[in-house]
Amino acid sequence: MPFATVDGQPLHYIDQGNGPAVLLAGSYLWDQAMWAPQIAALSQHYRVIALDLWGHGESGPLPEGTKSLDDIARQALALLDHLNIERVTLVGLSVGGMWGVRLALSAPQRINGLVLMDTYVGVEPEPTRQYYFSLFKQIEDTGVIAPQLLDIVVPIFFRPGIDPQSALYQEFRAKLAALPPERLHRSIVPMGRITFGRDDLLPRLGELNAENTLVMCGDQDKPRPPSETKEMAELIGCPYELVPEAGHISNLENPQFVTEALLKFLAERT
Template sequence: MPFATIDGQPLHYLDQGQGPVVLLGSSYLWDHSMWAPQIEVLSRHYRVIALDLWGHGQSGPLPEGMTSLDDLARQALTLMDHLGIDCFNLVGLSVGGMWGARLALAAPERVRSLVLMDTYVGVEPEPTRLYYFSLFDKIEASGSIPEPLLDIIVPIFFRPGIDPQSPLYQQFRAALAALPTERLRDSIVPLGRIIFGRDDILPRLHELDAKRTTVMFGDQDKPRPPSESLEMAELIGCSHVSIPEAGHISNLENPEFVSEALLEFLARKH
């Protein structure tokens, strides 16, 4: 799979299928493979590009001087320039939606449609911001994600009641446990501080094109509760879709529903 050198580091991405372009933005702590069910379905009709965040998957470390989610938006746009793509559809889950909204605001003429999934572009509520920063401090100090922290972090991404022995749950846990010290300290922890220390762009959401935007959310999402998604949909004035039986990584907990919803939304834009 290909790489593009952006801000001096190799950004890894998948590029599959033909047709109108769909850019997929992943969640923090997950790489592009989290989109596997959607890539399989969408790439029959679209050219799907899914990138790995810095320090995730096969992407290089966090580039020097990165300070905000606006940098991630700019870097994604630079990837599109590198690939010679003028217009594209953007589907961003969690931090993918946080930088995705910023990209759409910065370059509205290039974003044909925007799907914001299980995300929130306001500031992180102070109690959770402080809590996440305390977890980052512990990970940084230990150079790993030890068992007690895995027991805290892994369940955050799934709906309550998911079988902790399920392959989805266990594979994610194993992936976090295997993260090397250097990657955690140089990329994942500092990127996490950028994500959860983000500024507020809720006041700008009215600038997005409501007809070309939708908000989707797992009905049992814990870190990004449905109330946040409904708040954003109201500010944008756009449609919203509740994904049943799904937590934060809704596209993997209810993949068929999400793939169908994305196909239906994208078909209306072409």
């Protein structure tokens, strides 16, 4: 398994295919395996990099001194440097989009294209932020994501009509239930606080290259509703697309639609 040491910790990634580079940056509480359908298709034509967020998948714990999404963006840039990748198309879903925008703003010369999926770079609405922080406190106090919390957390990621007995739903629930206390305490909870305590980047969206940016969102995304996608697209001046029959993890709920949209976007820019 390939790892890069960044800020003293092993950052796990996969590197598949040849051609122009594409970096896939996923959601909080998911690892790089969430991109499996897109990796299989995109790696036929592109060099696809997908990383595990700190404390997720095979990556090591959140490095000391990591306090903000700007730090996460800087660490991802260090991975690109490690791989000698000069320019990349970045596809960021959820928190991947939140730090992906920061990377694009801090190093625009490294970005061929930017796809922001099911994400929002404004501040978290205060009632939602307080609610999520209360969940983090419960996890911190108990050292587990207890069954009653799983009943709250897991449905957030999917469209309302999903079958809770489906493999996608059950596998995600089982992964969260199995997270060990040290990982929750050292990485998952702090990463959640960084994510939902983020600062407001909406005023800077106009600095992005509108011609090289696309915003996408599941049409039934609950935590990051389509209204936020439309707001960001207007501020950037770029197009947006709604993914039919999909919630927050839109690339897995409607993989064919998302994969085709990404292939079209990439073909126009590489």
